[in-house]
Amino acid sequence: MMSTSPSSPSGLAALEQRLAQDLAWLDLPARRWVPPGTVNGEELLDVAIIGGGMAGLAAAAALANLGVRARIYDRAAEGFEGPWATTARMDTLRSPKQLTGPALGFPALTFRAWFEAQFGMTAWNELDKIPRLQWMEYLRWYRAVLKIDVRNEHCVKDIIPHPDHVELKMQASSGALPVYARRVVLATGRAGLGGASVPGFIQGIPRERWAHSSDAMDYSTLRGLRVGVVGAGASAMDSAGTALENGAASVDLLIRRGDIPRVNKGKGAGNPGFVQGYVDLPDEWKWRIRHYINMQQVPPPRASLLRVSQHANARFHLGAPVLRVQEEGRQLRVETPHGIFQLDFLVLATGFAIDSHSRPEYATIAPRLRVWGDRYRPAEGGDDPELRGSPDLGPSFEFQEKIPGALPGLSRVHCFCYPATLSHGTVSGDIPAISDGAARLSRGIASLLYGENIREHYAELLAFDEPEVFGDEWTPAG
Ligand SMILES: Cc1cc2nc3c(=O)[nH]c(=O)nc-3n(C[C@H](O)[C@H](O)[C@H](O)COP(=O)(O)OP(=O)(O)OC[C@H]3O[C@@H](n4cnc5c(N)ncnc54)[C@H](O)[C@@H]3O)c2cc1C
Numbered sequence: 001m002m003s004t005s006p007s008s009p010s011g012l013a014a015l016e017q018r019l020a021q022d023l024a025w026l027d028l029p030a031r032r033w034v035p036p037g038t039v040n041g042e043e044l045l046d047v048a049i050i051g052g053g054m055a056g057l058a059a060a061a062a063l064a065n066l067g068v069r070a071r072i073y074d075r076a077a078e079g080f081e082g083p084w085a086t087t088a089r090m091d092t093l094r095s096p097k098q099l100t101g102p103a104l105g106f107p108a109l110t111f112r113a114w115f116e117a118q119f120g121m122t123a124w125n126e127l128d129k130i131p132r133l134q135w136m137e138y139l140r141w142y143r144a145v146l147k148i149d150v151r152n153e154h155c156v157k158d159i160i161p162h163p164d165h166v167e168l169k170m171q172a173s174s175g176a177l178p179v180y181a182r183r184v185v186l187a188t189g190r191a192g193l194g195g196a197s198v199p200g201f202i203q204g205i206p207r208e209r210w211a212h213s214s215d216a217m218d219y220s221t222l223r224g225l226r227v228g229v230v231g232a233g234a235s236a237m238d239s240a241g242t243a244l245e246n247g248a249a250s251v252d253l254l255i256r257r258g259d260i261p262r263v264n265k266g267k268g269a270g271n272p273g274f275v276q277g278y279v280d281l282p283d284e285w286k287w288r289i290r291h292y293i294n295m296q297q298v299p300p301p302r303a304s305l306l307r308v309s310q311h312a313n314a315r316f317h318l319g320a321p322v323l324r325v326q327e328e329g330r331q332l333r334v335e336t337p338h339g340i341f342q343l344d345f346l347v348l349a350t351g352f353a354i355d356s357h358s359r360p361e362y363a364t365i366a367p368r369l370r371v372w373g374d375r376y377r378p379a380e381g382g383d384d385p386e387l388r389g390s391p392d393l394g395p396s397f398e399f400q401e402k403i404p405g406a407l408p409g410l411s412r413v414h415c416f417c418y419p420a421t422l423s424h425g426t427v428s429g430d431i432p433a434i435s436d437g438a439a440r441l442s443r444g445i446a447s448l449l450y451g452e453n454i455r456e457h458y459a460e461l462l463a464f465d466e467p468e469v470f471g472d473e474w475t476p477a478g
Pocket of ligand 1: 050051052053054055056073074075076080081082083087088089092093094095154155156157187188189190235361417418428429430431432
């Protein structure tokens with residue numbers, strides 16, 4: 001028999017066999033146990049997940065292992081969920097290659113296993129960071145190999161909680177349809193309860209002269225143009241690098257701070273104690289940690305900076321906050337303390353805002369959900385608009401009502417996206433701890449589903465009559 005060296009790829013089919021074997025050995029996924037139901041003649045799902053990116057997929061897989069059936073709805077086309085193959089512009093992931101991401105503790109589900117199965121261990125050792133589109137390929141495989149039920153091109157337009165279920169108003173290519181589920185998970189991503197953060201100085205400037213870094217946009221349209229990029233984070237560097245590679249005449253980076261952040265404090269905080277213990281910290285500590293990380297800001301990866309600075313026509317202006325933007329003919333006059341810039345196009349790499357009121361699909365729930373600002377006042381000097389607007393979530397990521405009783409069923413909606421960070425820590429979006437978040441979410445939901453259907457489970461217990469012993473195993477002593 002020919003032996004394979006550890007560096008030879010064994011192929012995806014072999015990996016898939018191993019995964020199937022691992023799951024069989026652990027007797028997973030568990031059998032379904034949530035009572036079936038209907039609403040208005042339609043199927044009542046155990047769980048509906050909005051968003052089929054990494055978080056939605058991990059949540060669906062973790063729920064399936066516990067015998068809870070989840071169906072995902074995503075407005076994106078199949079294979080184009082999340083930012084990776086659409087609006088992200090970095091060459092490689094920002095996070096290190098060895099993170100196990102959505103693998104849920106199964107070695108055969110890791111990116112590394114998937115990569116080595118195809119390209120071998122030598123290639124793995126030589127790999128620096130994971131190429132962005134290859135990560136998307138891996139997520140497509142993850143979805144397929146776990147047979148996750150994802151309905152693409154389904155956009156959720158409204159979320160209507162009821163005391164014993166949640167109704168989703170859905171728009172699909174075939175038309176509008178209602179979906180009913182016992183519980184709903186929002187796995188809607190980095191801007192999951194809001195959208196792009198757009199500074200006031202751009203108000204009134206026509207849309208053809210500016211874009212946010214998270215906009216879908218063809219950067220080849222910037223060829224020959226003088227481009228300004230506002231910001232100094234990873235997305236600023238990605239936008240600047242892409243503009244330069246597409247032939248922009250120049251890129252001026254307009255950076256508010258006097259220096260570019262050097263240290264990623266969030267990375268420094270990440271250890272298993274933080275992942276498991278943050279959620280149980282007192283409010284004061286949660287706020288203090290998150291506010292500090294927000295104030296320090298996340299530096300761009302070194303490689304992303306070098307991607308920009310290697311171009312002679314890239315200019316870094318530190319201490320240059322934008323004060324005013326005016327349209328002058330076909331160009332923009334951008335005023336900063338560093339001087340005035342005449343530009344053709346501005347890219348705002350100004351991050352994301354948490355504001356559930358800004359999203360039409362949250363119109364029903366947004367006014368009723370409790371945010372931290374409704375009940376918590378930070379110590380002097382600790383005010384932070386992002387934290388104030390963050391949802392105040394329960395132990396299973398569930399929303400809580402601002403006024404108890406005002407929207408019964410609101411707690412059937414679970415917020416498993418970036419805005420959960422203040423309540424739960426960094427377990428609901430980024431790659432490092434997404435499996436820990438999915439485990440917490442799925443256990444919480446399984447427990448809630450069991451408790452709220454206890455009458456049916458008890459009736460099943462009473463009706464259960466599968467004998468272990470038939471009475472013919474012994475003869476009573478005369
Ligand atoms: C440019 C960029 C680069 C990043 N790089 C990294 C990185 O290197 N490492 C890292 O750890 N993190 C990175 N992140 C953070 C990143 O968002 C997450 O790691 C990852 O995308 C989170 O997955 P998710 O499932 O939470 O969200 P997403 O992948 O964004 O998925 C959310 C999904 O929800 C869907 N959706 C939203 N609203 C609706 C609706 N109303 N109806 C139907 N569907 C809806 C969207 O179509 C989308 O597919 C990056 C983020 C960005 C924006």
